[in-house]
Amino acid sequence: VTNSDTTLETSRLVLRPPRLDDAPSYALGIGEYAVARWLTAVPWPYTLAMARDWLSRSATRRPHEAIFIVELPGRGVIGSVSLVKELGFWIARPYWGRGFGTEAAEALIAWHFSTTDADGIGSSAHADNHVSLRVQEKLGFTPIGRELRFARSAQRDVEHVVTRLTRADWGARP
Numbered sequence: 292v293t294n295s296d297t298t299l300e301t302s303r304l305v306l307r308p309p310r311l312d313d314a315p316s317y318a319l320g321i322g323e324y325a326v327a328r329w330l331t332a333v334p335w336p337y338t339l340a341m342a343r344d345w346l347s348r349s350a351t352r353r354p355h356e357a358i359f360i361v362e363l364p365g366r367g368v369i370g371s372v373s374l375v376k377e378l379g380f381w382i383a384r385p386y387w388g389r390g391f392g393t394e395a396a397e398a399l400i401a402w403h404f405s406t407t408d409a410d411g412i413g414s415s416a417h418a419d420n421h422v423s424l425r426v427q428e429k430l431g432f433t434p435i436g437r438e439l440r441f442a443r444s445a446q447r448d449v450e451h452v453v454t455r456l457t458r459a460d461w462g463a464r465p
């Protein structure tokens with residue numbers, strides 16, 4: 292299952308496939324260092340060309356991998372949530388702290404578990420990314436280890452907490 296034709300709606304958000312014309316708002320959101328610094332695979336400075344390249348490639352994903360644009364109706368693109376090896380997410384800085392990150396990730400996870408037979412989802416965060424680790428905790432993820440990974444934006448090895456959400460833990464959520 293890919294998300295090339297899937298749109299997910301939550302109470303406040305729409306998660307939909309990326310389009311090339313998302314590139315300017317995508318680059319604006321992820322290009323802010325306060326966002327990019329935590330995203331291990333994302334280079335910084337982040338250019339419009341990088342956004343166009345990423346968004347055009349993200350239309351052709353293999354099964355079990357998905358990239359959604361997070362749209363706040365009336366406001367446009369406010370972030371992205373993805374499952375490419377691991378769950379990843381970012382929300383543009385003006386929209387932090389309103390539950391949007393958790394709400395978007397929840398929708399992707401629910402869709403993933405309902406359309407695949409995967410028994411779990413992995414994620415991770417810089418060990419000092421307390422907000423992401425809190426979001427992951429709210430989603431039911433558990434830390435399973437620590438490792439050094441090279442962070443492109445920071446250009447150095449950064450200690451990461453590696454986490455996992457099992458289908459059983461997801462199902463057991465209140």
Ligand SMILES: CC(C)(COP(=O)(O)OP(=O)(O)OC[C@H]1O[C@@H](n2cnc3c(N)ncnc32)[C@H](O)[C@@H]1OP(=O)(O)O)[C@@H](O)C(=O)NCCC(=O)NCCS
Binds near residue numbers: 379388390425
């Ligand atoms: C991580 C991110 C997506 C969170 O988005 P968001 O919409 O602000 O998240 P939510 O509002 O759903 O939840 C944030 C939680 O962190 C908590 N929080 C905020 N600041 C915190 C801090 N300094 N320490 C611990 N928890 C904190 C909030 O209180 C909230 O938890 P609560 O619901 O229990 O109160 C957003 O901050 C972001 O894009 N950051 C940069 C990119 C990033 O780190 N992505 C994840 C990479 S692993």
